[in-house]
Amino acid sequence: MKNETGIQVPASGDFTLPGESGYEGLTLELAREWGADVIRDSDGTKLSDDILGAGYTIYSTVCVIREHNEFISAHPDTRQETFLSSEPVMADGEEVCIDPMAGFFREQFEVNDSEDAMRYWQVWDRTQEKTVPEGQWSWDGRRVIIRGAEKWHRYTVSFLAWRVWEEINMYNHTTNHWTSEHLMQLDPRHPEAWAYLKDWMRRWCEEHPATNVVRLTSLFYNFVWIFGDAERLRTRFTDWASYDFTVSPAALDAFREEYGYELCAEDFIRQGKLQATHMPPTAHKKDYMDFIQRFVAEKAKELVDIIHGFGKQAYVFYDDSWVGMEPDGKYFSSVGFDGLIKCIFNGFECRLCAGAKVPAHEIRLHPYLFPVGLGGLPTFSEGGHPEIDAKIYWSRARRALARQTVQRIGLGGYLHLTEGFPEFTKTITEIAEEFRAIKALHEGGEPEKLNLRVGVVHTWGKLRSWTLSGHFHETNTHDLIHINEALSGLPVDVKFLSFEEIEEGAWQGIDVIINAGRAGDAWSGGDAWKSDKLVEALTQFAYEGGMFIGVGEPSAADGYDHFFRMAHVLGVDEDKGDYVCHGKWQYEAETIPGVSILAEKLKANDRIFLTDGTTRVIGEKDGTPVMTVHDFGKGRGIYLSSFRVGAKAERALLELMLTGREEDAGKIWLADAPEVDCAAFPKTGVTLFMNQSGREIETTARRGAQEKRITLPPYGMLMVND
Amino acid sequence: MKNETGIQVPASGDFTLPGESGYEGLTLELAREWGADVIRDSDGTKLSDDILGAGYTIYSTVCVIREHNEFISAHPDTRQETFLSSEPVMADGEEVCIDPMAGFFREQFEVNDSEDAMRYWQVWDRTQEKTVPEGQWSWDGRRVIIRGAEKWHRYTVSFLAWRVWEEINMYNHTTNHWTSEHLMQLDPRHPEAWAYLKDWMRRWCEEHPATNVVRLTSLFYNFVWIFGDAERLRTRFTDWASYDFTVSPAALDAFREEYGYELCAEDFIRQGKLQATHMPPTAHKKDYMDFIQRFVAEKAKELVDIIHGFGKQAYVFYDDSWVGMEPDGKYFSSVGFDGLIKCIFNGFECRLCAGAKVPAHEIRLHPYLFPVGLGGLPTFSEGGHPEIDAKIYWSRARRALARQTVQRIGLGGYLHLTEGFPEFTKTITEIAEEFRAIKALHEGGEPEKLNLRVGVVHTWGKLRSWTLSGHFHETNTHDLIHINEALSGLPVDVKFLSFEEIEEGAWQGIDVIINAGRAGDAWSGGDAWKSDKLVEALTQFAYEGGMFIGVGEPSAADGYDHFFRMAHVLGVDEDKGDYVCHGKWQYEAETIPGVSILAEKLKANDRIFLTDGTTRVIGEKDGTPVMTVHDFGKGRGIYLSSFRVGAKAERALLELMLTGREEDAGKIWLADAPEVDCAAFPKTGVTLFMNQSGREIETTARRGAQEKRITLPPYGMLMVND
DSSP: OEEOSSOOOOSSOSEEEEOOTTOHHHHHHHHHHHTOOEEEOOTTOOOOHHHHTTTOEEEEEEOTTSSOHHHHHHOGGGBOEEEEEOOOEEOSSSOEEEOTTTTBOTTTEEEOOSHHHHTTOEEEETTTTEEOOGGGEEEOSSOEEEOSOOTTOEEEEEEEEEEOSOHHHHHHHHHHOOOSOOOOOBOTTSHHHHHHHHHHHHHHHHHOTTOSEEEEOOOSOOOEEEEBSSGGGSEEEEETTOOGGGOOHHHHHHHHHHHSSOOOHHHHHGGGTOOOTTSOOOHHHHHHHHHHHHHHHHHHHHHHHHHHHTTOEEEEEOSSSOTTOOTTSTTGGGGOOSEEEEEOSSHHHHHHHHTSSSSEEEEEOSSOBSSBOTTSOBSSSTTOOHHHHHHHHHHHHHHHHTTSOOSEEEOOBOGGGGTTOHHHHHHHHHHHHHHHHHHHHHHHOOOOOOSOEEEEEOSSGGGGOSOSSSOHHHHTTSHHHHHHHHHHTSSSEEEEEOHHHIIIIITTTOSEEEEEEOTTSTTTOGGGGGOHHHHHHHHHHHHTTOEEEEEESTTBOTTSSSSBTTHHHHSEEEOSSTTTTBOOOOOOOOOOTTTGGGGGGSOOOTTEEESSTTOEEEEEETTEEEEEEEEETTEEEEEESOOOOSHHHHHHHHHHHHTTOGGGGGGSOEESSTTEEEEEETTTTEEEEEEOSSSOEEEEEEETTEEEEEEEOTTOEEEEEO | OEEOSSOOOOSSOSEEEEOOTTOHHHHHHHHHHHTOOEEEOOTTOOOOHHHHTTTOEEEEEEOTTSSOHHHHHHOGGGBOEEEEEOOOEEOSSSOEEEOTTTTBOTTTEEEOOSHHHHTTOEEEETTTTEEOOGGGEEEOSSOEEESSOOTTOEEEEEEEEEEOSOHHHHHHHHHHOOOSOOOOOBOTTSHHHHHHHHHHHHHHHHHOTTOSEEEEOOOSBOOEEEEBSSGGGSEEEEETTOOGGGOOHHHHHHHHHHHSSOOOHHHHHGGGTOOOTTSOOOHHHHHHHHHHHHHHHHHHHHHHHHHHHTTOEEEEEOSSSBTTOOTTSTTGGGGOOSEEEEEOSSHHHHHHHHTSSSSEEEEEOSSOBSSBOTTSOBSSSTTOOHHHHHHHHHHHHHHHHHHSOOSEEEOOBOGGGGTTOHHHHHHHHHHHHHHHHHHHHHHHOOOOOOSOEEEEEOSSGGGGOSOSSSOHHHHTTSHHHHHHHHHHTSSSEEEEEOHHHIIIIITTTOSEEEEEEOTTSTTTOGGGGGOHHHHHHHHHHHHTTOEEEEEESTTBOTTSSSSBTTHHHHSEEEOSSTTTTBOOOOOOOOOOTTTGGGGGGSOOOTTEEESSTTOEEEEEETTEEEEEEEEETTEEEEEESOOOOSHHHHHHHHHHHHTTOGGGGGGSOEESSTTEEEEEETTTTEEEEEEOSSSOEEEEEEETTEEEEEEEOTTOEEEEEO
C-alpha cells in the first residue's frame, strides 16, 4: 500500500490468527508480525498455556453436532437422516426387485426401515409418474419387490436412510486419506439428543475458562452431499443450500402437526431430481424451509444463551452445517450471535458477510494454510506461490470491502506451513495494513457512490442475497454469480428482491432491475413469470424510466406469445422453435466504447432474435446478437446473452447501467484502465485506487473535470488525498 | 463416365429440354447434343412451329390459379385470403388503437372487413392470453379501437386479409425488378371461380393441339409467404408446407359443416407464431389439413380428367402452389397424374420424387439456366462456373438415384444463356449419359443393399417423407434434413413413420429407428413423447435388439424424471436445470475408427450428461459428450448431439448403424475413401463407383475378401464388371 495522505493507519488489531500447539514461538511471532489481537484454535488443535496466557483474545472452535459418537452409538435413533431415491429398475416381466441402496456409498447411508420411517416410503412407476399402491409391493429387508409391474416401465423406491458418517469428516477421509474413527452427527430434533447437547455445551463452557469467543463451526444440518458407490460418480448430488438433510419422521410429524398437511417423500425426491436451490421451490418446500429455519433459530438461541451465561461471546462460522441459518433469513438475528465469520474467495461473499444483522463481521481469507488448495494445486508445498494466491483473492475482496467493510479479517489452517514462504508472511502483513486502512476510512464516513439503485430479482430475494448457494467455483456456470461479483465492488446501491416484492411495488425507487438466469431456474424465475401482475409491474417500471437488464434467459416462461415475458421491453426473444419460419430483423451492429468490448466474453445463444426494429445491437458473436439496447417508454431494456466477471466486464456493466444517464458518470472517480477500482471517502478527503490485475498499471483517473495520473504495482493499492 | 463393362448405355432419351422461342436453332442443336426427347415451354415463352414440328414430345407449362386478372377484377371475392395477426400494441391508457396492417407489405394484403370475414376476427389481450369480448372493441374501417383496456397489457387483432398479389409473381417483381402487371390468384373454393377455371382449362386444351403433356406448375394454394413493410424485415414468415394460405370464410364454413365444430382465427394465428410445419400440429390443424388435402385432390382430379379428355397427359411440377398435394399424402394418387416433376438440389429430393405413386418421375436439375443462382452468385453470367455447380448438384443426386431411380431428367430456364459456357454443355451431356446408365442398371434389377431397415420417426410420418418442408437450404438448421440427405444415398431401406404407427407396432421389422430434432418440434416430436405407449414400444424395440439413434434433443418432453424419455435407452439426458447439482459420470472417451471422426462436425450441447456408467462416449467436444453408445437389452441406444451431412458423416452414420452387426459390412462394396459411393447391381453384374468430391480419388473398394483398386476423377463415375 502506498499512502500519500497524512492519515495514520493502525498497525495492529482486527486480525484473527490460527494458533498451533507445538509452534508456540511461531504463533506469537506471527501474531506480532501481522498485528493479530485474536488467536483461535483449529479443529483438533488445543492451544497451549503459553499462548492462552499471552494476552490475546481467544476463539475456540466448536462443532455442535459432531464428536458425540459415544452418545450416538448408545442412541442410534438420534442420527440424522435423508430421503433417497433408488436408481430406476425396468420391468422386463411381472416382478421387479429393487435394491434401494444400489449406487449409493454404503459407508454414508443405511436404510431406515423402522415402522415410523416405512410410513414415508413410496414406490413409483416413473414411466407413468404414478405411485405403486402399497398392496402391490413389499420390503424383505434387502429389496423392494413389486408385483404386477407394467412391462417396460421403470420403477424407483423413495426411502428414508440414516446418514451414518458426518459428511465433512467423510470428505476428509476419502480425499485426504484420514484414517481416524468415522464421526457421526446427531439430530437436535430428538429430545434426548437435545437434552444431551445442551448439557454438553454447558460442560464445554465450564471446561474452557480461557475461551472468550465460542466459534461455532456452523450449527446442525449439513448441506446436502450424497456420495456414490462408483469411483466415476463419487458425488451423486451436492447443494450447499438444500434442506434435504434436515428430514426425519420426527420432523415430518411435527410439520404435519403445525401445518395441517403431510409432506411425502416425493416433496423431497421430485422424480429423483431432488430440491436444488437453483430451481424454484414448490409451495410445500417453502413451508418446510420456514419450518426448519424457525427450528434452527430456536435451538441455536438456546445454545447461544448458554454461552452468554458463561460470559463468553458466540460467533458463528457460516459454512458446512449452515442449513436454515442464512444470515439474510427472517430468523437469523433472533439467535443473538455476537459475530458472523465467513470464509471468502470473492467480493460477493464479503458483501454477504458485511450485510448481516450481527454486531461483528469477520472474513477468513484464502488461501487456507494447507499444503494444497481447493483445486488440488500446491499452496504451501513445493511449486506453490501462496503469496500470489493471497493477492488475487484479496484483490477480489478489497474492491467489495471498499464499498462496505467488515470488522475483522483472519486466516485458517496450520501456521507452521508458512515456514519457508516468507513472501507470504510479508503479503499478509500488507493485506492486514490495507484492510485496516479501508476499515478506518469507512469509520470516517460512507464512500462516494452513484445515485443508482440496483435491484437483483430472483425467486429467493433477500434470503439469498449476494450468493446463490455457495462459493463462486460451485456456481460459476450461472451468470448471476458473475453479476453479483461484479456488483459487489461497483459504486451503486444493491438490493436483492423476490418476484412477490416486485409485484407489491418494490420496483419503486429502483433505477435498474437485473434478472439473470436460465429458463426455469430460480434465478430466471420459472413459473413466477406466469404472473401477469409481475409483468405489469416491470412494464410500468421500464415505461416510466427504469432500466431492465436481462441476462441469459430472463423472464422465460412457456405459454405466451414470447418466451421472454419481458420481450416487449428487452426487444429480443428466444426462439423455442415456434419462430423458426419467421423472418428476423436484420441489423447493423453498433459499438459503444467500453461496453461493446464485453461481447467478446459472452457466450452466444443462437436462438436469440430481435422482436423489434428499434432494438440496437451493441454486441454480436457468430452472427447472433449478444448485447442489445431497446428504448421503451422513458426507460429501456438491455439484453446480455451471458455474463462472465472480469475487470472489463465489471466496468462494462457499470457503463451499461449508466447509458441514458451518462452525466452521472462524471460524479465519481473512474480510471481509464478498468482494472483499477476507485473509492473516494469524502468525509475523510481520501481516495483509494486499487489495481485488481497482476500487471503494473499506469492510468488516468477522472471525476468530471478532475484528473489524476496514477501508477499502481500489481494488485497494489494507493491512498491519496482527494 | 468411364465404362469398363461391355454394356451399351442409350445415347438419348429421358431428357426434357426447355425450348426457347427466338432460339430455334440452338434449341434443336442442344436437343440433339443432350439426347432430349421432350421439349417444353417455360413460363412466358411460346414454342415456335419449327420446334413443335420437329418430332419431339411437347410439355406445356400451365399455372392454374395465376393469369386470370381480368376475371378476378370482375369477381374480387374469388381472390385468395389468409389470417394475419397485427403487431401487439401496449395499453398505456384505457383506450388502445390498432392498425391491423402495420408492418405488413401493403401491396400483398388488403383487410377483408366484409360481414362474413368480420365474424372470424378476434381481438386478444396477449399479456393475459384472453380474447377481448366483442362489445369491448370496434372497427372504424382503419383501426380497431379497444375500450376499457388493462394498463400495460399488449393487444393484437387477428383478421382476415385478401392476398392481392400472387406470391411468386411478387417475389419476381421485388427481387428481379419485374415491372409487369401484378398477377392475382383465384380460389377454386368459390363456385363461380371453379366453373370459370374448368372452362378455361378446356379452352386451353383446345387451343394447344400440339401439347402432349400439360405440365401443371403445381395446383391451387401457395406455400405461406408473408412479406413485411420494412426493408430490414422483408420476409415476416415463410413456410413451404404450411396450409394458412388456403383459408377463407367459405372454407371455414364448409369445414364447420363437415366436422361439426368451428375453427377460429387463433387456430391459425397461435399467438402470432402461426402454424410452422416444423412444429407439431394441433388436433384442429390435423383435421383442417385433411379437409384441404381432400379438397385439393378432388379439384385436381377434375382438371386432370379434362386434360385426359383431350388425349393429353397431366404432369405436375411439385413446387410453389403445392399445399395439400404432398406426393406421400393419402389422396395424391387419387388425382390421376401421369407424372411428377421435382426440382432438386439434393439426394433426398430425388428419393422423394422417385418414391411417389405415379407412373413417371422426373427431376429438374440445378443450376437453372438463369444469370444468377439461388444465393445471388453468378451462374450463367460473368464469373459463373455453371459446369461446376452442375457437377456438385449432380453428385448429390447421383448417389440417391443409384439407390432408387427416376425415369427422366431435365433442365429449366433460358437456353440461350448456355451460349459462352461450352463446358456446361459438355457436362450436361456427361450427366445425361450417367443418368441413362443408372436407369438402365435399375431396369436390370435392384441394387445390392444391406439387410438393414431404417425407420425415421417424426410427427408427420409418411406425409413428409424425405423432405421436412422444402429444400435443403430452407431447412438446413434442422439435423433431420442432414440425416435424410445422408440416408438418401446409403445402401439401406428407409421408411418414414409417425409416432402413432410406432405405437401400433410399426417398429417390428425395423432394425434402426432414428429420432432427430429439437425439443418440442415436429421432428423430435414434442408432446407425442408424453405417450407411455410410445415409450413402451420403443423400449421393447431396443430391449429386443433394435438400435435407437437419437440426434439433438430426441424424445424430449417435460414432466418426467428425464427430459429425454428414451434416456434409459440412450444412456444420456439433457439437463434443463434440475440436474445442475447432480454429479455427472466421469468418462474416458473412446475412438471408433471411421465413426468418431464425425465428432469434429458435431455441435456440442453442454447440457448433455451420461445417465449411466455403462454409456460409452465415442466422441466429445469441449469436454461434452457428442456421440455415445449405450447397450440396452439385446439392442442399443446411440446419441449424436447434432448431424451435418458430408462424405465422412454419411459413412460414419452407416458405420454407426452397423455397430453390433459389423459382419454385415462385408456383404456390400465399400470404398476406403468415404467420398466414393458404391452401388452394385448383381443381376447385371455391374458395380458403380461415384466420387462425390471435387478431388481426384485413388482408393481401394472392398467387399468381404474382394478388393478393387480404383481411380476416379473429380465428381467422376466408374462402371465396372462386378
